[in-house]
Amino acid sequence: MNTSATPLVVADGLHRAFHVARGADPVVAVDDVSFTIEAGEALGLVGESGSGKSTIARILAGLERADSGSLRVAGIDRRTVGHGAAARLARARQVQMVFQDPYGSLDRRLTVEQTLTHAMRLHGLAGGRDAKGGAAELLERVRLSATQARLKPYQLSGGQRQRVAIARALAVEPAVLVLDEAVSALDVSVQAQILELLDEIRRESRISLLFVSHDLAVVDEVTDRVLVLFGGAVVEEGRTQDVLRKPAHPYTRLLIASVPGPGWDPHDVIARRAAFELSRSDAST
């Protein structure tokens, strides 16, 4: 179904503004953003808070609409898919999402197994009897034990919850998995385990990833290509290695310099940030 000519995801000129207060100018969150994701490819979105990366992720997942621009997944326009239940489910099977907050993104009333079987039954991917078997398979894929299937979210650690969230997303067998700061709330060792898990999942299936993170080291680890966002617009894009090793745009350089490390000085970062803002306002006027 997927010809080499057209990528799996094609976003063209996405634009989204939010009306924050009556009378005030709308805040532009996403400004003319275009990108593609090939089947099996991992695309990173980096940028500071408010750069629009989460909004792009939510537009792709269908939680937010774009004011203008087009978004196609597997050749189907996400904006013109109908309203009924069948269309909703079809859309869901294209794109699934893992959220930042492992504590709030699972339904606290449901056990791990119920969370997974509900998702599978909804999509008719497991007929009643073997839904439990399907859930067990999913848990194995995300390295959770069968005994953990009967636990509720509050009995699990942050990393375990995020594994459940990933399993829930995979239950629907999506073509694209959106990860919105999915490892940002986890401590470093748990982060490494989840990243390894994502790597395994990518090797097993040709799933595409949209990986949103403010953590450049993690993005370097996971993604093939990266978009650098500033103020809702793409300022640089390319192969992740190239962009992070040889940044071309001053904002990318600033972002890399902002990462704490040996000889790192917060005052220096703040000063460079101010100088960058100044140069931008000079350029625009």
Place this chain on the structure above:
Amino acid sequence: MTTNTADVLIARKGISGRRRDPLFWTSVGFLGVVVLVAIFAPFLAPYDPEAIDFAAIWSQPSAAHPLGTDQLGRDLLSRLILGTRESLIGPFLLLVGATILGVTIGIVAAWNGRWIDVLLARITDVMFAFPGLLFVVLVIAVFGEGAATAVVALALAYAPVIAKFTRSIALSELARPYVDAYRVQGVGGATIATRYVVPNMTPALLGYLVVLFGEGLMGLATLSYLGFGAQPPSSEWGLMVQEGQDGIVLGHFGPTLVPGIAIAAVVVAVNIVGVRLAERMGARA
């Protein structure tokens, strides 16, 4: 420092811990007995509650009449026992009606905002500015007096209050990412609300609704006392108080005190249970 925290925790457990709360469990036990009395009322009552005995008007408590008799010589204990039914079923029905209406309106207002939210806000403003009883008397004036009208009128008066409370809880519940996760899965809005969000809100709502039950019981008793609710020869407790008050000037306090104490005891017990439930659920969430 450490011991201080520990002391506080121990003290807290003493107040709201599951085992050490005699007041809560006494109230639960008392209400349980009251419900049993209501169920088995006809078997427990020594006399027909409507049997008039002119030979025993306003008799003092005795072996024949443990709580005495009223102005028509009717046995007060039997009237109290049979009255339990109407006095409990009324507020129960009123609460069920008001809850279905209020929770629906509240969650719809929280979900879609806009005009339903504005309308709800205006209605509750009017209800809060307007004495509740006046509204109820107005409804009764239009639809005629009687126990059923009183229940419907009070249900209509309580629905906006419940709606407002539900809305405030629903707003924070809908902001949790698990709701977004269901949307990404392709679950429809109505299903998310009824199947997942409402059950998740139940702990927060439960204590509040239990307290409202006590208020409803008192409200219905008040209406019966005023002659708008239950009609003679019913032995609804509010009506019993009203019928008994003729005896007060003659020094016969029993016919008013017996149902009065019953109302007070049930309302206090219900309030204790409701407040404690709200505390526990709040601590758990």
